[in-house]
Amino acid sequence: MGLVQPLEEKKAQAGIEALVSLVSADMGRVNEMILSRTGSDVTMIPEVANHLISSGGKRLRPILTLATAILSGYRGEGHVKLAASVEFMHTATLLHDDVVDESEMRRGKISARMKWGNEASVLVGDFLLGQAFRMMVEVGSLRALQILSDAAAIIAEGEVMQLAAAKNIETREDDYLRIIAAKTAELFGAACEVGPVIAGRPEAEAAACRDYGMALGIAFQLVDDALDYGGAAATLGKNVGDDFREGKITLPIVLTVQRGTDADRAFLRRTLERGEIAEGDLEEALAILRRNRALEDTIARARDYGARAVSALDVYPDGPMKRALVDAVEFCIARAY
Amino acid sequence: MGLVQPLEEKKAQAGIEALVSLVSADMGRVNEMILSRTGSDVTMIPEVANHLISSGGKRLRPILTLATAILSGYRGEGHVKLAASVEFMHTATLLHDDVVDESEMRRGKISARMKWGNEASVLVGDFLLGQAFRMMVEVGSLRALQILSDAAAIIAEGEVMQLAAAKNIETREDDYLRIIAAKTAELFGAACEVGPVIAGRPEAEAAACRDYGMALGIAFQLVDDALDYGGAAATLGKNVGDDFREGKITLPIVLTVQRGTDADRAFLRRTLERGEIAEGDLEEALAILRRNRALEDTIARARDYGARAVSALDVYPDGPMKRALVDAVEFCIARAY
Incomplete structure (x- = not known):
């Protein structure tokens, strides 16, 4: 891997830069909107919200809303508020996820719930969700409102599905997908679909952007799953x-359970289902995943979804925005290496 | 009180019955809508949602939406979905409140978070909020969407304000109000305002219904505060x-801090701020509140807000629905006795 990795990293960076550059003017306005809409006389709200918002997420989802609006020839102001709404929905989900997962860290920083308590994470998440809907309503597109409110319900449904599947190593591949x-790709799909929708483009283009976003979202999550076990290597x-320490069932685990020996399954049952993790078990898990080709096949599936995206x-005809969106797919997948 | 109480109770019941009866046909459809929209293939969702929804809340908020729509001469179907949305917003708030307050009981039953965990309470609350917005979008009134999404953000803001004021006995009366x-009256106000709005009535009527709901909501909360210390008696x-055991600062406490002796304040600081509660302290708290006329004055303020409502x-001209709405105010206040 020694030679390949730097090359892939360079490619990965180039992959997202075109997209970032094409939306950068609008993205500046999204960032201003995000700042102004986390404002509140209740000082705890901007504190908690900005703790997470300023912690350097890639803002991939709002970028996608801007990009698909520009791809659709949109001329207006609505995409800025919709992009900010999408980021608020995502941030609200992260705040609530931390409470659900009892996370101590998020994006390399102490999680909001550890600093301000579960209460603050739940309530500031609710506030951001409310602000997200306010901005959407201001844009005034009932179709965009429908897409994003559908997404809000489906994301929560996906999170509950994950909760029900938690620590169950019998989870099947299609259940996991x-x-x-629901929990990850739906917001990518909705973020992409609202672009052509507010531009008043035909249904086929809205469906194309939604399919792009959904497939990209699944690829993105599968790469994350692989990265949590060190990626391809x-x-x-x-x-x-x-994920291992939290007992999360992800695709690498699902594939290993399908393919592994009885001893492999017994190991995963002890560590993931019963949470009995001892010194050296993570290394042992990595060895088992390698032996079952679980990470390379997870990444292979991510590639399939990338190709679908x-x-x-x-x-769409060839053009700089289309090319940038194609490169963004490669960027998401190249992270795995 | 021996003689007065049964009389007051009878009056209280009569007070809400006219309203319940005038909306009963529509309310049947709201209940069907609530049941169908808590449905999900993810079985945990209807389980958790129905645990709370079927636990016999009064459904005062959706009743108000139906009542103000009927008062406004509305002829359509939208009020049913808006009423169900309002109830879902309320239920989501209760699920999240339980996590925030670490409640073990809710409406006389074990709380959802004790039965299914904090995670399920947070996520099913999020799902209900998403479903609420879906139904609102289906109704298609941007003005109603604006009112209810404003409410969602303001309610969460109010909850964070309460969190920031928690266990601080220096909270002032106007801060508490x-x-x-925000946390209680806003949803009453929004629930009432959307009635005339979807009926296309003039702004003055929408404002009147909103004022009615806001004032009723404050009266309702103040009576709840008094009831938590045994009401007028x-x-x-x-x-x-x-509230005392949870260290909640409510108006009876705020009034007692204003008026009480240094010893009273020291007692409240120990019990509410520091949470050092010993055997007999609740009785002592009741004696201090009685001595400072804190409960009767909390109820007097509730009466003032009731009169405003x-x-x-x-x-509006006189008529059965207007009279029923007036009686509902009396019902809310009579609970205090």
């Missing part, structure tokens, strides 16, 4: 093993 | 003392 379609590094854009 | 205006009974309806 349905969970991540399956080696220890920073942030490796969080790219072909969803076939309805 | 702002908290309950300040005597022990079932559910008395929950009634006079907000001055724009």
